Amino acid sequence: MAELAKTSEAVHRDYTGAKIGMWLFLFTEILLFGGLFLVYAVYRTKHQADFHTAAAELSVAIGAANTMILLTSSLTMALAIAAIRRSAKTASIVFQSLTILFAVIFLVNKYFEWGAKIGHGLYPNSPELLAQSHGTILFYGLYYVMTGLHALHVLIGIGLLLTMLILTVRDRITNTDFVKLENSGLYWHLVDIVWIYLFPLLYLIT
């Protein structure tokens, strides 16, 4: 390894570099959501009471279920990396597939949740919503935009994890070269942790 580090080939095997890059990328993701959290903080301060009553309309049960699902998926993700480290390829493939499965279930739940709200006429710019107070309009705006942007990240995560799954099956991710999987895991944990903040801010503030 020491000799390899001197050649240009080593450039593409710089694990620390790859990790630094990934962490920097996660900073940018946090700031992307940070903009929304700022909007949330401003409007929540202005419309305390409206936010409380509006949040009561959301289903804590579905939200809690989705929280459990995402947390479990973070566990399976970590197990997938642990498995590849000890060369347990099959176990890693199973855990990666489970992670993807949980992500899909999360999105299905989200679909029904949004569907029900839209069925009740509660969506941005709907006549139903515009008849309500300013705070309620903003709360639902934030609800859709924040969970929407998060869902988009889950979707991207599914694509990313599918790629990793294929790479693992084809032995391109192995116990000596798994930084791609590790970085995908970091991304997945970020998606998870954003939800950990969204859940109380949107569902539990009643």
Added chain:
Amino acid sequence: METNFYTYSGKHRGILAWILSTDHKRIGLLYLSSMFTFFLAGATLGILMRLELIAPGPTIMTAQTYNAVFTLHGVIMIFLFIIPGIPAALGNFMLPLQIGARDVAFPRLNLLSWWFFITGGLIALTSLFTGGGPPDTGWTFYVPYSIRTGTNVSLALFGVFLLGLSSTLTGLNFVTTIHRMRAPGMTWFRLPLFQWSLYATGWVQLLATPILGITLLLVIIERFFGVGFFDPAKGGDPLLFEHLFWIYSHPAVYIMILPAMGAVSEIIPAFARRTIFGYKAIAYSSLAIALVGYLVWGHHMFTSGMSDASRVVFSLLTFLVAIPSGVKVFNWVASLYRGSIQTDAPMLFTLGFIFLFSIGGLTGLINGALSVNIHIHGTHFIVAHFHYTMFGGTAFAFFAALHYWFPKMFGRMYREGLARVAWFIIFIGFNTLYFPMFVLGWQGMPRRYYDYLPQFQTGNIISTIGSWILVSGLLLMLFNLVRSISKGEKVGDNPWGATTLEWKTSSPPPHNNFAEIPTVTTGPYVFK
């Protein structure tokens, strides 16, 4: 060893060998050529704007066209020229060479960044000719107008979003590269100062650009779905948009100026033939600018409606951020003391930079003072200040660096005499164009207006004449550079006798940059 990166044959042929290349040098040149194409478009819009203002009343275009023209001039110059500017073009080319690396940390991501850049740029230009007509909001896209106007704002915003992504990824790449890929012996305090400025810029790109991303997305969402975040009728607050926008866009001016300061810090030692004065002070002041510059955005909003307490704090921070810039200026000037100064074109542009940037910086303090700001807010004074920092500052340093590194990039020299003449014309034209704007603004002529009162005509005529002088100088400079790419005189690997690492390899450099990675034993500016 004889092949350089132009003659190196990779996987692809023809144009593909460029637009699919992961070689940082080729990517740098891709940026350079696309950027100057956009620059010429932006300059054309600028000269049309000046022509319209040569006399009161309608001259060559309608008011609506004028609104579109100043919007596009801003969008193109800011997002397509000056933000990617020095880091993406020259930074890409020089960063690995200066730290003794073979490439950046993530070469493919680097290429992807260029693709985001060119796609974003083309989308922004497409918005001119499609939909409800060219955007007319000003480059700041202020709500509520940007939500209500029927022009093609959404597409332009999406283009700018992609440009932001490109800028973020470039920053990520550079920060990682400087952390991980320095040659043996290249400690942090042996880094050339250009690298310090790229490093500080990289962090600003990383930490500020995502805020712009989400803000622009929110405006797009607002236009399509009417969520109401910025619409007072639905409880939203337009001021919140201004805050979010400037949280990015003020640090963005440091994205523009920091690499310029870095380039100048390279040129001064090379042309004064002595080491830079106050190396550490210059390095740390780059970081200080990046840090404090993050916290001064409110000074764009002194008249928008903010509490007195916040205005005082933002004003104070604005004064503070001038200190590290001042530190740099004093260090540059001190570096010249007792040097054997050569006034070749790069040095002339650099001296022009110091002079013009000082005017730009000091007028920035005038803007930053609360009471005066009320008087000059939204006037041509701001336009003048901004162009003195961004054009007189960043663009002059960009031109300086372009001349300085020209023999490095192409192995040939531009015509020195022609370059000096071009510099002189640009310098005269620049001041004729922008200085009257200080006066006009002070007298109360608002910016972004298509028409003005008759008493402002003299200043406007002078300014418009300046625009013609400036553009002829720019064309002469570009002509000189472009023709010298193929016809310039061949010069050796290090025509300036500069000391930093990029001059230790052949010019133009081989595909792998260095036959053998050098070991660094001294600081960057040791002249024997």
